Amino acid sequence: MEGIIGKWLISASFISSIISLVFYGIASREDKEKMIRWGHLFFSLKGLFLLLASAMLVKLIFEHQFQYYYVFNYTSIDLAPKYLWSAFYGGQEGSFMLWILFSCISGFMLIKWTREPYRAPVMFFLTLTQVFLLSMIAGWHSDFLSLGASPFRTIAEEMPNAPFIQANPNFIPADGSGLNDLLKSPWMMIHPPVLFIGFAMMTIPYCFAMAALWKRKYNEWVGPALPWTLGANLSLLTAIFLGGYWAYITLSFGGYWAWDPVENASLVPWLFGTAGIHTMIIQRKSSIAQKSSLLFAILAYIAIVYETFLTRSGILADSSVHSFVDLGLYNQLLVFMLVITIVGLGMFFYRYKELPSPNKEHGILTREFMTVSGSMALFILGAVIILGTSSPIIGLLFNENPTPPEISFYNDWSMPIAIIMALMTVIGQMLFWQKHDAESLSSALIQPLLVTSFATIISIMVYEVRNFYYMIYLFAGFFAIIGNLWVLFRLAKKQPKLIGGVTTHVGFGLLLVGILFSSAYNSPLLDERTSNYNERVLSGEVADEQGFTVSQTVEMLELKLNEPKVLNKRYEVLYSGYTIDNQNRPGQQTYALSFTDLKSGRSFGMNPEVYPMLTTSTQDNIQWSVDPDVRTGWLNDIYLYVAGSSYIENVNNRNAKANQIQPVGLSQDSTTASLGASLAGQGDSTSSDEEAQVISFTRGQSKELGPFSFQFNDFIMVDSTNVPTGKGVGVRAQLDFVHLPSNTKYSLEPLFAVYNEDGQSFTASFPVEIEAYNLSVRFTKLDPESDSIELSIIGLPEGLEDEWILIVAEKKPLISVVWAGTFLLMIGFSISILRHWGRERKMAV
């Protein structure tokens, strides 16, 4: 019942939007006040219907009405209320609703503040975009046309052919499939709304540009469009930041940016919008660049629609790690994109001849030239990224089944563009606030250049930068920071309200410097043995057992309980156990690691987590998900996650056994190279291995295992005559064994042998039985490099095996600078919004 009401509300909203579109269209042509009123009426009705439909969807979600597919698919009974809220926009359909709601709010503000002659056409184009967006959720189906996917469709409508629906059409699942655990994060709750506010706001410069083209008033639109563009950019930037930060602290790829198509798609509208802001500002000041302002305002919105098309049509299926479904909206999205593009660019070129041209040339050393060049650089960067992101389409020019470009494509092109931009920001800002000729500009630049050189050299020394290209890049980055700070201080004294722009440029410089250090100088934290191994791999010295050179380095390491390791000669890390938590995420382990910085003597703890993915795990098949811990510092972040542990392996093995599937053991695999020169125990280790517990010892170490104590004293070399196989070499481990309760002592000497047969080498180990305690001890592995051995012991009480974890740890320098740069950009944009918005409001009254 509620679902039907919901569908009707969306349909009513859709129809109202079409009616208001018609009224606004007539009003734009004939300038009739009455028509505009009618348009406003239906515009408001549309908003009202959509709001009610949204409320209905929220109600269904909170009432757990799982017969609705949307509710079933994105929520579950145990979901916390805050995530039930965010489930409203967790799926495609709901996120369209949220987008349109924000677009409506902007529409009401436009109704209030927009002046003639733009009023009617601005609303016409805004409504046009909303008609398209509403069509995506209309859910109208007939034989020849299917329009949109309704958020109110039931499971029966969604999959009429599923067996359980055929058996019982009124089937209602007892629980929903829930929200993906990775998305249960406060960052992911606010990321989508912020993004859609940005999308909604970026529509408005497009509408103003189109209105300007329609009404042939090419100058006045920039004033009201500018604060909207700034606002849109602030929102998009915030959304990109939230997404990047979430990815950094939640996912295991260990970064904030990966040039993933979905990330790129959010960056391009921002770059085009920023290009538009530059030309709009200079258009207001100097009455030039009318063409570019119009073009960028149009392109920024086209980029948003194009992004929507790419991410929601399923076209990126193979190239993006993000999953988006094809809801069957491909054609609709394509039409949306084509209409927005053809109408936008078509109008632009239709009017092109009569668009104002600059009446005089501006020299290179003018603020006009620098600002327009800056926007061109932003545009080119955006275009390069669009090209890379469009690889599934444009790549077809090159081959039939194109992959995304390599990351280096993006880096290679964006770095030089960023360097040019960074240099231009300073010169541009200097010229923006003061007229200069070549001579006066040079003298004004002397001091900033000196400080820049100093900062660059210091950073090159501290971070041991060896790459000449990076040095130039760093110089440009520091120049942008310092040069713009110079301008900022001067300006802040005279006109503190105007510092928005220059603040963003300082932020841009910080961003460049931070990005280089945090990505190019990001280093894995490894113990000495692993780094030695990696060095040998890099110099091509490591071969696997078939003689092929190993090319993959190892970037993780194993920690045993209470056995410290020193990482990068700098940190001593100790694993001291885990706790199981069933509160938040049932079955979650929190691992306790403590780090001691050997340089400063300071120590700190890190607590990475591993948990079963609720939505996809079943009792006997658990899918583990990692939750990294990040220690944030001013100079370095330490990023760490647990990639595996003895606990997880035990749970998995137990489940595997319960499922009658043989546990998976790969240690005897012949095609993979062993780490280091360890001699893996092969040969006779087969069936009895299952029950054995493997304990490792370094020479001289003793361990208590339940009621027993083992101490590994030394190796005893054995010559071939004493090896039972009759050939090869053997080693005995000299062990002291104590049964603690009775203080009974034994001396054990299990044997480990290596021999050759038919050109292949085998190892063998021979059990030593301690009949009194029903123990069988075998010496199964020898590692001369670390002077350690492994014993496989059968008969120990359960749960006494070695406890270990695998960690991946990275040291990421100066990520804080990336965030600082982003925050400065946000602050700068906010200052500019206040200034331009304040001015527009005064004019509107």
Added chain:
Amino acid sequence: MKPKLIFGSIAIIAFTSLLLYNFGESISTYTDFEKAAKLKTAHVPGTWEPEMEYGFSRETMQFSFHMKDESGKVKKVVYSRPKPNNFEQADRLVVIGELRNDVFYADEMLMKCPSKYNATDVDSYGTQPVAAGVQGR
């Protein structure tokens, strides 16, 4: 024509051709194991073979599994990092790396996990007993 215009056009054409050339160089094509043998870096899409042995080896610090490519060939894949999140969930994988000696060494892996979003997926019901899930309206 003005010299400025000519200069500008040449610059734009040069930039665009260089960009497109470089773009063409940096993309490759999705392929199968057979053709991957001839490539330095190959992108091979396929599906995981859960029946065959897989797992992370502490010995070699590698995750390995078997994958069936689109022409039906099964090969062992070695990945020198821990098992990625969602590995079992993925109904499609893309491994990026090099095929040597019948083993594919993946430097990168992409998982395509549609279950959460895919409209036609009914698997998520499979684990729930239908009877327990039925409620009266």
